[in-house]
Amino acid sequence: MPVASLLLFSAAALGLLALAVQFLFVLRHRPRSHQALPRAATASPGISILKPLCGVDDDLEANLEQFATLDYPRYEVILGVKDRTDPAYALARAAVARWPHVMKLALQEGEPGLNPKVNQLITLSAEARYDLWVISDSNVRVSPGYLQEIADGFEDLDTGCVTHPIAGVGERTVGSLMDNLHLASSAAAGVITAKHLAGKDIVVGKSMALRREDVEALGGFFSVKDVLAEDFVIGLWITRKLGKRVVVARTPVFNVSLRKRVGDFFKRYLRWSVIHHMSVSTPTYLAQGLLNPAPLALLAALLAPSPETLSMAGAVACLKALLDVAVFRLLRPEPVSWGALPVVFLKDALLFVAWFNGLFSRTVQWRGTRLHVLPGTRLATAAVPSSPALVPAEVTAREELLAG
Template identity: 30%
Template structure:
């Protein structure tokens, strides 16, 4: 090997080592600190100086499929929203779905709330969620549309806060996914993930100006949806929530994060369902935002730590094992601090349970990520779909 080749190789290795250290510093300190400060300073802020008479009407669309033990309690929180003018629109695809028997008694229990049930859906694309919502969307009477999943519960002030953030230059207000206190290791695992890694990257991506939106609980202008082609156009994609955010930006408006998280409170959760969810989300992300394939692994503690440990050893001669252990401990502690900041009520888990759940999630992340990257089929609601580049759907019969 000649001198020039040796020179290039040594400089490439040196540059790679500096790159890994920079990534480690960014992920471990900058991203974590931004996440913690944002939660501390911006979350759970009640709107002030609200003139209730001037608040616009809101149509709340609730897509329902099946029943779990918490469905009735979750839906009832929407009937008790402290907001002057809104309508509740429940959408169910199949008239034999047992969710009908949960919704109808609630409508009778709260006659003062403008609530309706639409059954049957309308096929406007391949996206089953939008097909389910289409009749309700067509009948909605207000400009502001809130789309909220069945497993979400809300605080009384949630809708007021979201509407107050919908200023003239905002097209969509979306909520950070989080979890209510539930029992079992799978619930602790979800709490550790959504209160740690997911929350951190969700916040940092949005602060950086990237479109990062989940469809668990969003408030969007009907005009933005119509300009984007409505549900017919959005129904081509698996990640309609992401493309709603793209539509808001394309229309010249911005997106904002709600001060209240989208509180997941489904009774159907397990280790198996969590793993399938992680794989499905990876498949969706990599098809819609291909850069995820390269960037995402370096935002996780193990891959980032191994690369940084090698870099520290190469540049500074530090023991890579000690470096990796210290790196992991710091990452763990910062994740826990962020979770405690996001948690309003007392945690229903011990520190030991959290440690085990956090370690389990971090050790299985790369497996779920790689499985999602090499998978192009997802099971979603009642169907199986093939996901193409660009987020397009193709039904698998």
């Protein structure tokens, strides 16, 4: 067998081992059932949920209804819309009219930065009544006891952030199934494993709880107005600048994806690959390619085609699919058919192309705007060349941003 083929098969085997370790950490981390965790007899501080809206997500009305009826004594939901032309504006007004005791609407004031979500958070945080803030995406649903688990996490004064693993629910198309699968098997599993195995904090903006005083100590959301991965950067600043810790909740939040097309999934992860590469070092980004071992094994087999090497590649792909679906089943309340296994093969092929794109591309198309992503995921308008070499000055810039 050629050396290149042997190295690729070895890399694929190492990737499978890493994925098996992730599965074990997810198994250990999750609650014993998808029911609410027992509540401790603790205080229930007031919580302001900041929920930026942009367009009409799948099942948005039902998502908002759930947040209007959470089992927590003292909270508010502030819905953010950029302006009255946004399709979500009418739904937001209807939600406020239906649940005026819980919900209110805030129109974005100005456009201070290049990150549209952060622009809304600047307005929403100014409207918040309470001092404990939960940033919650519009396409998210949660488990019973969600807010109490967050409040319990902040009983420790050393806690600066509570974040949640993500699982996807509701898929009716192949694109949504791929999206939901990947969020659980990669994003959630990665957050959990990084925390328990390496003590690394990866904060996910779909559900991110912070104290008002800590956000203000970091310069407010204004400090990340031109950063694309604002959740990741805020999480790092919480630990590095404030010396506080990040808690990964045991119960996941659920990303609702019903009718996404395969092309939508691919475009999202083309963008995500650029963001991710610009938030970590290039060696780390390369190493994370091991977590998609099936394409590596296929390349190894193509370099030395034979019945044996093709069988080995097939075995790697099947084991990877089994691990993905197993993690997916662990993290979400809905049943998952093992018929989802073949979808993993297509998902992994598209993700490999997206990962390769992330090695070279530095521009993303986001909400109608073409943006250039600089080290640390700082944003600039895309007048800069799209694929610059990563020079030492850029590495230093990334380290300065992430270190705060």
